Structure formats: C-alpha cells, structure tokens
Amino acid sequence: MGDPATKVDLLLLGDGYTARETKKFVADARRLLDVLFATSPFKEHRKDFNVWGLCPPAHESGISRPSTGIYHDSPIGATYDAFGSERYVLTFDNHALRKVAQFAPYEFIEILANNRTYGGGGIFNLYSTVAADNAFADYLFVHEFGHQFAGLADEYYTSSVAYAPATDRVEPWEPNVTALLDVSTLKWRSLVPAFASVTPIPTPWNKEAFENYSREIQKRRAQLRKDKRPEQEMEALFREELEHEKAIFAAEKHAGQVGAFEGAMYEARGYYRPEIDCIMFSRTDHFCAVCRRAIERIIDLYSRRA
Secondary structure: OOOHHHOEEEEEEEEOOEHHHHHHHHHHHHHHHHHHOOOOOOHHHHHHEEEEEEOOOEOOOOOEEHHHOEOOOOOOOEEOOHHHOOOEOEEOOHHHHHHHHOOOOOOEEEEEEOOOOOOEEEEOOOEEEEEOOOOOHHHHHHHHHHHHHHOOOOOOOOOOOOOOOOOOOOOOOOOOOEOOOOHHHOOOHHHOOOOOOOOOOOOOOOHHHHHHHHHHHHHHHHHHHHOOOOHHHHHHHHHHHHHHHHHHHHOOOOOOOOOOEEEEOOEEEEEEEOOOOOOOOOOOOOOOHHHHHHHHHHHHHHOOOO
C-alpha cells in the first residue's frame, strides 16, 4: 500500500454476502485480484495500485434476478436484468453504493456479486460488476474492469445486447474501436506493422465462418436460458465456444498482428477492432496491444507519471 495520491486506488465491494460469508468475499476478492494482476499490462504495474475491500453484510445470500422472480434486498442493490439484458448486472442505487464506498479511498470500484449465474457490467468512470461464482468470473472481472478503467469498448458483435445500433457512422471515442472513415488517421496507426504494407487495412479474416458458428452458439445459449437449464450447462457451452475460437483464430494469417478487423461495437459492419482477438472480443485471457496501451495511459495518469 502507498499514498493514494500517487497510486491507482481500486475498491472491491461485496454485495449479497451474509455476515457468515465474509471469508468467502475475501477469498473471492483475492482470487480475482490474482487474475487481474496476472494479466498484462496490470501485471507489470501491480506496484502502482492500492487495493481496498469492503463487504457490508447482507440479510440473505445473493443478489436480485427479476427475470426469474428472485429479489434480494442486498446492501448495494446489484441486480441482473439491467436494461432488459439477462446477463447485465448493475446497481441503480447510487446512494447505497456511495454510502458503503465512502469508507475507503477509491478511484475505481468493482462490485463482486455473490452469485453463480453468468453476468457482469462495466461503465466508464463509474463502476464494474462481476458474478463472482461463475466459471467465467475471471474473464468477466477483467473484461468489465476494462470498460470502467480505460473506457474500452466491447469488440464482440454476435451476442444480443441492450443497446440500439448507431444511426450515424461516426468515429467512436473509445480507444479500441474505429469506424475507419479515414485510413490515414487510424487511431492506432503507430502499432500497425509497416502501416498497411505488412498488415492490410482493413484486415482480412475468416469472418463469415466465425459468424456462422457464433449464430449457432447464440441460439443454443438462448435455448438454455429459455429452458432454465443448470448454470453448468451454460458454462460448458462457453468452454466449447472458447476452444473453437482459439483454434480458428490461431489459424488466421494475421493472428497476433495489429490491423483493423471488421466487426466490433455490437455491429458486424462498419466498425473495426485492432486485433483478431482480445479479452474485449472473446472470453480469452489477454488484451490486444491497443487495449494494453490505453490501460497504461490511465495507470500513468492516476499514478502521476503522465
């Protein structure tokens, strides 16, 4: 720990943990922090962070999931089904959130929800959330923190979301997506090998095959939720999807290169992401070079190196 004035202060808040589950919160928090600080560029900047934890005791275990008739009066008010998306976890009780958070220095907050069902959320400069008991909580914790911490956009586009598509094609403000309106001013141009000669812009990839497979996965995913199947079946589907994606991405000619791959920001056409894969695109375990650079800029800003 160090002076908050020269550190990035991250506060983990537990929600839906009873007094008897306090040790579980501590274990969950330590496990997820280990994942965060094993992921570059957080790994290389561990010394720049202070981490704090608070867990107000809940009267009952878990958080609300209204779509299934589950309601819990949890201290921070985290709930699934935010904005009509069954996996989107947010709290709309800012007073409750700040009332708890006031007892620790913080610049960034991640809420650990004591639940198994897949879910999380992240809003730039506000907070992020994760369902701590899900088999993919490690991915969710880091992915959602990327939204909150560095303003990273979602790069995936085949899953259903709670947002309407853009009516105008404008250049996004987020650092890891582009509308590619002008190739010569590509925001991550300096990271593209020999700019557009080694890696062409836009960058070709096996998009159609990926989309065909992903559509089938999304159908199976929706059916699992409709049939109220056990969460382990959803987790098994995600494992299957992840292994398939790893294999097809590894075979891509431009895998590991920075370019401009079409498909990002929930749209199949007109928006581009920097690399074939990234934790903002799939459930992988690494950030692309553009996202890493964006994260490092925020770390430098809050640790007063900028």
